[in-house]
Amino acid sequence: MDEKVSMPPQVLTELYTLMLEIRKVQLKIAEYYPEDEMRTPIHLYIGQEAIAAGICANLNADDYVFSNHRGHGHYIAKKGNLNTMIAELYNKETGCSRGRGGSMHLVDTSVGLLGSSSIVAGGIPLATGAALASVFRNDSRVSVAFFGDGAAEEGVLYESINFAVLKKLPVIYVCENNLYSVCSPINRRQPGQDIYKRVEGFSIPACSIDGNDVIAVYKVASQAIDDARKGGGPYFIECKTYRLTDHHDRKTGVEIGYRTQEEWDEWAAKCPIKNLEGILRAQNLINNHKLNEIENAIDERIKVAFNFARTSPLPDRNELYKYLYS
Amino acid sequence: MPWTKFIAGNQDYPSEVQEISDDLRKITYSEAIREALDQALAHDERVFIMGQGVDDPGGVFGATLNLHKKYGSIRVFDTPLSENALTGIAIGSALAGMRPFYCHNRPDFLLLTMDQIVNHASKWSYMFGGTAQVPLVIWSVTARGWGSAAQHSQALQGLFMHIPGLKLVMPSTPYDAKGLIISSIADNNPVIILEHRWLFKQTGYVPEEIYSVPLGKGIVRRQGADVTIVAVSYMTMEALRAAEKLASAGISAEVIDLRTLKPLDEEIILNSLQKTGRLVIADTGWKTGGISAEIAAIVSEKGFDFLKKPIKRIACRDVPTPASYILEEEFYPDINDLVSAVMELV
Numbered sequence: 001m002d003e004k005v006s007m008p009p010q011v012l013t014e015l016y017t018l019m020l021e022i023r024k025v026q027l028k029i030a031e032y033y034p035e036d037e038m039r040t041p042i043h044l045y046i047g048q049e050a051i052a053a054g055i056c057a058n059l060n061a062d063d064y065v066f067s068n069h070r071g072h073g074h075y076i077a078k079k080g081n082l083n084t085m086i087a088e089l090y091n092k093e094t095g096c097s098r099g100r101g102g103s104m105h106l107v108d109t110s111v112g113l114l115g116s117s118s119i120v121a122g123g124i125p126l127a128t129g130a131a132l133a134s135v136f137r138n139d140s141r142v143s144v145a146f147f148g149d150g151a152a153e154e155g156v157l158y159e160s161i162n163f164a165v166l167k168k169l170p171v172i173y174v175c176e177n178n179l180y181s182v183c184s185p186i187n188r189r190q191p192g193q194d195i196y197k198r199v200e201g202f203s204i205p206a207c208s209i210d211g212n213d214v215i216a217v218y219k220v221a222s223q224a225i226d227d228a229r230k231g232g233g234p235y236f237i238e239c240k241t242y243r244l245t246d247h248h249d250r251k252t253g254v255e256i257g258y259r260t261q262e263e264w265d266e267w268a269a270k271c272p273i274k275n276l277e278g279i280l281r282a283q284n285l286i287n288n289h290k291l292n293e294i295e296n297a298i299d300e301r302i303k304v305a306f307n308f309a310r311t312s313p314l315p316d317r318n319e320l321y322k323y324l325y326s
Numbered sequence: 327m328p329w330t331k332f333i334a335g336n337q338d339y340p341s342e343v344q345e346i347s348d349d350l351r352k353i354t355y356s357e358a359i360r361e362a363l364d365q366a367l368a369h370d371e372r373v374f375i376m377g378q379g380v381d382d383p384g385g386v387f388g389a390t391l392n393l394h395k396k397y398g399s400i401r402v403f404d405t406p407l408s409e410n411a412l413t414g415i416a417i418g419s420a421l422a423g424m425r426p427f428y429c430h431n432r433p434d435f436l437l438l439t440m441d442q443i444v445n446h447a448s449k450w451s452y453m454f455g456g457t458a459q460v461p462l463v464i465w466s467v468t469a470r471g472w473g474s475a476a477q478h479s480q481a482l483q484g485l486f487m488h489i490p491g492l493k494l495v496m497p498s499t500p501y502d503a504k505g506l507i508i509s510s511i512a513d514n515n516p517v518i519i520l521e522h523r524w525l526f527k528q529t530g531y532v533p534e535e536i537y538s539v540p541l542g543k544g545i546v547r548r549q550g551a552d553v554t555i556v557a558v559s560y561m562t563m564e565a566l567r568a569a570e571k572l573a574s575a576g577i578s579a580e581v582i583d584l585r586t587l588k589p590l591d592e593e594i595i596l597n598s599l600q601k602t603g604r605l606v607i608a609d610t611g612w613k614t615g616g617i618s619a620e621i622a623a624i625v626s627e628k629g630f631d632f633l634k635k636p637i638k639r640i641a642c643r644d645v646p647t648p649a650s651y652i653l654e655e656e657f658y659p660d661i662n663d664l665v666s667a668v669m670e671l672v
Contacts, residue, residue: 122445122446
């Protein structure tokens with residue numbers, strides 16, 4: 001707890017607000033999804049908010065991020081435009097990807113989010129390449145690749161790390177180990193559950209942290225990103241976490257039997273937002289009034305975004321070929 | 327944009343230039359490639375060259391020879407094998423504003439990179455509504471002969487032609503090799519260039535200055551009236567030899583070099599066919615589901631009424647490339663196959 005006290009209060013509030021916004025957007029998507037107006041597969045980020053928030057709070061607007069199929073949290077944490085994100089889920093021309101990408105392909109180049117790949121591990125070399133561009137230009141930018149535990153089963157992760165270490169690239173590999181690939185638990189897919197230990201052989205600094213502890217994520221990210229920016233090379237952060245919803249459903253996954261209620265309850269009790277709220281209250285950094293203010297501001301942003309999305313036009317069917325080439 | 331003036335000033339020199347003027351500068355095909363890369367590196371600091379062996383003593387058949395000495399080992403660098411990740415790394419650097427040129431000495435290894443080429447590079451512009459672009463060139467050299475066999479000789483243009491969002495280039499002359507590389511590097515999209523090893527020693531006219539040959543434009547290499555031979559890459563050379571032989575038998579063959587398969591110059595094919603009414607398609611790759619199949623399909627959709635005879639396709643036999651030279655002779659199409667095909671049409 002002493003360590004946690006050392007965090008500047010405004011950073012703690014920022015992290016709290018960011019996580020709450022990610023959570024509330026997810027819940028609103030889940031609420032409206034059954035209306036069938038968002039015709040795109042939705043992969044909710046509920047339970048994992050501390051990771052996107054703790055990492056991205058350390059990034060500059062022009063730092064690069066590559067996301068994956070479960071990308072809503074990364075997009076919001078990198079300060080992507082919420083209106084265009086929701087419009088993308090509603091398949092609209094005003095969407096961040098002009099209705100061509102959908103939920104799994106969010107982008108906002110104005111804040112350095114250069115795209116999201118739904119091929120597991122697909123974004124990892126892309127972030128590595130963006131970091132190579134930063135080295136060419138000597139521009140001090142850092143690149144981040146977000147990916148899940150499933151990506152540790154793809155060769156391209158190890159190929160990318162090999163190159164990043166070789167060239168000392170400013171790239172941070174953030175593995176969100178939520179223990180499941182769709183319905184398959186990690187112990188049926190990988191020998192040993194510490195992914196970070198597997199990459200240490202490349203001489204990349206690597207660690208495993210509690211991905212539900214936003215302060216822990218923030219602190220390790222702060223050091224890793226700072227080092228990378230100064231030319232210290234890449235870093236691998238494994239964040240142990242849990243998605244509280246099903247792979248692409250608002251349910252828990254307990255109903256269909258691939259995980260137990262007991263396991264789910266255990267992780268639900270480790271909610272990163274409630275965790276931080278407790279710390280903020282204990283430090284008297286937040287009270288009900290302040291909390292209401294934060295919630296109301298978030299609710300208003302969400303309302304505006306959904307209204308923007310619902311009232312936006314669909315793409316023109318005559319523009320099917322538009323954007324095929326740049 | 328630093329490339330605009332070269333693209334705007336497309337020089338498209340006629341194939342006859344080579345024959346009419348002996349005092350024009352002639353260099354080899356591999357020297358032309360090297361010159362294009364040299365000038366691109368000098369012209370635009372965003373351009374860099376990567377690939378296994380680009381700085382080795384041979385310089386990928388001469389194409390990258392000593393460029394690392396001139397531009398340094400940051401901009402011209404050897405890579406780990408890791409072809410799939412390195413392709414993604416090239417794409418990522420392109421998304422962040424660079425113009426990578428990624429060399430492979432064999433297209434067979436591109437099969438290890440299909441995830442990054444097909445799932446990522448080709449889709450990024452479309453999938454993100456044009457907000458991001460991938461100005462990437464992937465360059466590779468198809469081998470033939472000397473027992474190169476099944477995994478070191480594949481001509482995979484059929485696979486790449488299938489994928490929306492890619493551009494696909496197959497030069498056949500030193501002039502085009504240089505000009506098409508310049509166009510490909512200047513292009514804001516992922517471009518695959520498939521070279522053919524047997525073209526590297528040929529010499530031809532190549533201007534010293536930087537210039538471009540447009541993507542998506544074929545060229546008539548030889549005028550003719552009786553039959554159209556549409557060819558790509560090395561098969562253009564076989565087609566020109568066949569046309570020469572046919573001429574002595576009184577048959578006038580028109581030879582079209584497509585130069586770019588994607589976008590495909592349909593107009594040049596249909597215009598020629600309208601004149602000749604007979605079509606032979608010559609490819610360096612397999613027949614089934616390949617580029618000759620696609621071109622034949624386009625012609626039957628758009629030029630059926632021009633056809634006096636069925637279309638003939640000259641392509642590799644549908645088996646893996648054999649090693650033994652006696653079987654290689656059976657596997658690869660040559661001038662005799664072309665001449666026989668034409669003789670059956672006229």
